[in-house]
Amino acid sequence: MASAALRSLEYWAYQYRRTWRGTIASSFLSPVLYMAAMGLGLGSLVDRSGHGASLAGGGYLAFLAPGLLAATAMQTAATEATWPVMGAIKWVRTYHAMLATPLRVVDVLAGHLAWMALRLLLVSAIFLGVMAAFGTTPSPWALAALPAAALTGMAFAAPITAFAATRENDAGFSALFRFGIIPMFLFSGTFFPIGQLPAPLRPVAWVTPLWHGVALCRALDLGTATAGPALGHVAYLGAWAAAGTVLARRAFHHRLAR
Amino acid sequence: MPSDPAEPLIWARGLCKRFGDLVAVDGIDFEVGRGEAFGFLGPNGAGKSSAMRMVACLSPLSGGSLRILGLDPARDGVRIRSRLGLVPQDDTLDLELTVRENLYIYGRYFDLPRKVIRERADQLLAFAQLTERADDKVEPLSGGMKRRLTIARALINEPELLLLDEPTTGLDPQARHLLWDRLWRLKQQGVTLVLTTHYMDEAEQLCDRLVVMDKGRIAAEGTPRQLIEQWSTKEVLELRFGPGEHEALAAKLGGLAERIEVLPDRLLLYVEDGDEALAGTHRRGLRPDSALVRRSTLEDVFLRLTGRRLVD
Ligand SMILES: Nc1ncnc2c1ncn2[C@@H]1O[C@H](COP(=O)(O)OP(=O)(O)OP(=O)(O)O)[C@@H](O)[C@H]1O
Ligand SMILES: [Mg+2]
Numbered sequence: 113m114a115s116a117a118l119r120s121l122e123y124w125a126y127q128y129r130r131t132w133r134g135t136i137a138s139s140f141l142s143p144v145l146y147m148a149a150m151g152l153g154l155g156s157l158v159d160r161s162g163h164g165a166s167l168a169g170g171g172y173l174a175f176l177a178p179g180l181l182a183a184t185a186m187q188t189a190a191t192e193a194t195w196p197v198m199g200a201i202k203w204v205r206t207y208h209a210m211l212a213t214p215l216r217v218v219d220v221l222a223g224h225l226a227w228m229a230l231r232l233l234l235v236s237a238i239f240l241g242v243m244a245a246f247g248t249t250p251s252p253w254a255l256a257a258l259p260a261a262a263l264t265g266m267a268f269a270a271p272i273t274a275f276a277a278t279r280e281n282d283a284g285f286s287a288l289f290r291f292g293i294i295p296m297f298l299f300s301g302t303f304f305p306i307g308q309l310p311a312p313l314r315p316v317a318w319v320t321p322l323w324h325g326v327a328l329c330r331a332l333d334l335g336t337a338t339a340g341p342a343l344g345h346v347a348y349l350g351a352w353a354a355a356g357t358v359l360a361r362r363a364f365h366h367r368l369a370r
Numbered sequence: 371m372p373s374d375p376a377e378p379l380i381w382a383r384g385l386c387k388r389f390g391d392l393v394a395v396d397g398i399d400f401e402v403g404r405g406e407a408f409g410f411l412g413p414n415g416a417g418k419s420s421a422m423r424m425v426a427c428l429s430p431l432s433g434g435s436l437r438i439l440g441l442d443p444a445r446d447g448v449r450i451r452s453r454l455g456l457v458p459q460d461d462t463l464d465l466e467l468t469v470r471e472n473l474y475i476y477g478r479y480f481d482l483p484r485k486v487i488r489e490r491a492d493q494l495l496a497f498a499q500l501t502e503r504a505d506d507k508v509e510p511l512s513g514g515m516k517r518r519l520t521i522a523r524a525l526i527n528e529p530e531l532l533l534l535d536e537p538t539t540g541l542d543p544q545a546r547h548l549l550w551d552r553l554w555r556l557k558q559q560g561v562t563l564v565l566t567t568h569y570m571d572e573a574e575q576l577c578d579r580l581v582v583m584d585k586g587r588i589a590a591e592g593t594p595r596q597l598i599e600q601w602s603t604k605e606v607l608e609l610r611f612g613p614g615e616h617e618a619l620a621a622k623l624g625g626l627a628e629r630i631e632v633l634p635d636r637l638l639l640y641v642e643d644g645d646e647a648l649a650g651t652h653r654r655g656l657r658p659d660s661a662l663v664r665r666s667t668l669e670d671v672f673l674r675l676t677g678r679r680l681v682d
Contacts, residue, residue, distance in 0.1 A: 116448075119478050126475050130466060209462035211428055213479035213527075214452040370389070370429060 116215050120223025123206065125230075139235045143180065143242040150303070151176050151246070167305065168334055170250060177248035178257060178333035179302035181239050182325035185265035188235045190293045192228045193272035194285040200224070201277065207368055221364045225270060225357065232265035233258065243333070251335025260332055260346075264325025267349040270356025277363035296322040324348045377440050378403050379531050379562050380425060386433030387420040387586075394420040396586035397434060404530075407553075407563040411573045411668060412583030413680050418566035419459050421583075422535050425564065426456045439530065452480060455524030459535040459566075461516055463523070465509040469500055472508060473523055480527040490526055497552065498522035514545030521552065532556065534565040538572060550575050568680050570668035582672055589675040594668055601674045602666035603628055605644035609637045609651065609658040619656065626650045631673055640670070 128135075155172035158164045164171035200206040210220050236258050243249050272288070279285075299309065300322035306314055317323050328345035331337035380402040387395035395417040402408040410418040423429040424436060427447040436443055438450045463472050470491055477487035495501045498518040503511060508519065517537060524532060537553065538546040553576055557563055567573050573580050574594045581588045582597065590597055607627070611619055613635075620632050626647050627639035641647040644663030651658065672680050 115481065119481060122478055123475050126471070126478075127464065127467065204464055204466075205460065205462040206464065208458065209464075209476065210479055212426060212451065212454075212456040212458065212462070212524075213476065214448045214481070215479055216448060 116219035117222035117226060120210055120215055120220050121226045121230075122223075123210070124224060124227035136234075136238065139238040140242065143184065143239045146180055147173065147177060147242065147246050147248075150180075151248075168330075170248065170334075173246065174248050174250065174334065175330070176303065177243045177246065178254075178330040179326045181236060181243065181257060181261050181333070182264045182329040183297050183300075183302045183322060184239055185232050185236055185261040185325065186268050186296065186322050187293060188232055189228060189265035189267075189269035190272055190289065192231055193269045194276050194288065195282060197224070197273050197276035198279060198282050198285075201367060202281075207364075211368060217364050217368050218361065220368070221273075221357075221360055225266075225273065225360070228269040228273075229262060229266055232262040232269070236261035236265070249333060251333065253335045253337060254333045256337075257329045257332040260325070260328045263346065263349045263353065264321065264329065267321040267325065267352035267356070270353045270360055272356070274356055274359035274363045277360060277367050296320050301326045321349055321352045378437075379406075379439055380408075380564065381437040382425075382434065383436075384434035385421065385424065385431065385436055387417065387424060387429065388432040393586050395424070395432075398581075398583075398586075398588045400581055400588065400591070402531075402562065402564055404562055405557075405560055407557050407565070407576050407578045409564075409573045409577035409580035410566040410583050411568065411570065411577075411580050411672070411680070412566075413568055413672075413676075413678065415585075416568075416583040417586040418568075418583055419535050422533055422564070422566055426454060426533055427451050428456075452527065453530050455527065455529035455532040457517075457520050457524050457532070457534040457537055459539075461520050463508050463516060463519060466507065468505050468507055469495070469511070469519055470504045472519060473526055476523045477526045482527065487526065490528075494522040494525055497525075497555075499548070512545070514541050514548065517541060517545070517549060518552065521549070525556075529561070531562045531564065534563065536566055536568070538567075538569070546572070570672070570680060573668055580668075582668075582675055584672075584676045584678075590671065597668060597671045598666045601671040603640040604642050604666060606664050606666055606670060607639040607641055607644040607647045607651075608662040608664065609639065609656075610635065610660045611637070611656075611658055622654060622656065623651065626654075629674075633679070638670070638673075640666070 151173035155164065155176065158172040167175035207220050211217065240249065240254065240258055300306070300317050300320045306317040306323060309317060324345040328342060331342060378401040383399050384397045385395055386397050398421065410421060412418050420429070424431055424443070425438060427438065427443040427450050430444065439453055441450050443450055467475065473491040473494060474487055477490065495504050498521060500515060500519060500522065503515065508516060521537070538549050541549065553563060563576070565576060577594060579593050581591045583589065590601060592600065616632050616637050620630050620637055623630060623639065627641045629640040631638040639647050648661050648663060669680055
């Protein structure tokens, strides 16, 4: 029942009223800082060395910005799918409150995943706005980078939700960030093409969803996307999101209806 | 679908709940009629919450049959839950939201229109004596206030059946009495109450009928009065002697009581006339440090049935 999932989504939107100012401010600030430091600061060195133009027509900043867009979606997804999920199971126990009402386990899950998708759209829209202000949205195709970034996020949000729902405490989350999210952030093509990686490591980068998200967002933003690879990235990211949803559904049933 | 008024609201036969090898509920039978206040009395781990969670359609049965409001929880969980109210053992309030916001969002889970929720929230806040705190966050409220809010919240859908899992555990006496009064009013309004407790006074105050649960089974069933008549004597004489003497002294009191229970800190003599038994104690030359004559309670029933105390 779709409307039941909407009522679960309504909770997340309702409680967001408490924190929206802070999260929106940081959604603005973080791309501004990154683009200023890495894009303009570091970028001017790269461009002066003559490598910038080979990365993207507009230089290093133009190369970096859409990569950061995808990586930020990943980080947002990882944050939204860890502590809030654990909290709704163990601390605030929101899921338990919902399940005492007509909402079912699938509604509870669908509502929360829908909320994560909305958050990703919001964060990515703000990011794209900052990119436009920095002049790094050269093509109208850049608009298509918005759903692409959100899809990238969901390729992480769904499986991480499944993971979080199997945890007894939040100790595993810092490991997830340290050994999963941060290495991907650094080595999946956000800051430099993965061709720079030692050859044996390149296939590792290819299988990470982030590399596909970065490649997709970058191609759309720069207007260089071609149908075949773009659809391939969408399918790969979609598969992660779908598989993650199936696993999350199983984990939620196991955890909440026993 | 209106259910038959004569049909029990809850009907359970051979109800089982297992967690792996652990049997939490071990084949229990019970029925609850419309308008009744029904209790599960039992110590920690007896299986009260497990039974209640199955009735609330939160947890699938491991065995047996269950009908709630004439419906099957496995198939009609959504419809059943839309007509139930649940007060879980551990609160599930959102501490960061205000009192009123907690009521509002919970009403939305039931798909109630905003206007209806607003009207009901005002009434429920008054009922729960929380009107003054309506716009405060839940976090700093006292335990009793949180519990009253949880009960108010469970009433937002005007349920026919209210399930309360240990409604007053951890509250001070005053807060408990206030809660009992509110529950009593609900019962007067015709709401069917099912509650679990390990307080015998709570069971005696609130329940028309109860089952005594121990280790997943029902040890006895009846009204509080029937249970006491059936399993205990009219009065109890409690005697305290010096530490460590109780076991030996119990032997010297033989014949004075129908039954003697030896607890670490006192002796319980089950008798028809407590004063008479106390006089008999003195006649045998025993001088207890203290002596108390009281009526039998459900605690005595529980001790008799299981050899253990309810709360330790
Ligand atoms: N989700 C669960 N997983 C595993 N075991 C459980 C689970 N829930 C309850 N149990 C076990 O089932 C038994 C009965 O527990 P239950 O919570 O139903 O008892 P209770 O009568 O409500 O006790 P209390 O007064 O402590 O609330 C206990 O041994 C408990 O450890
Ligand atoms: Mg319990």
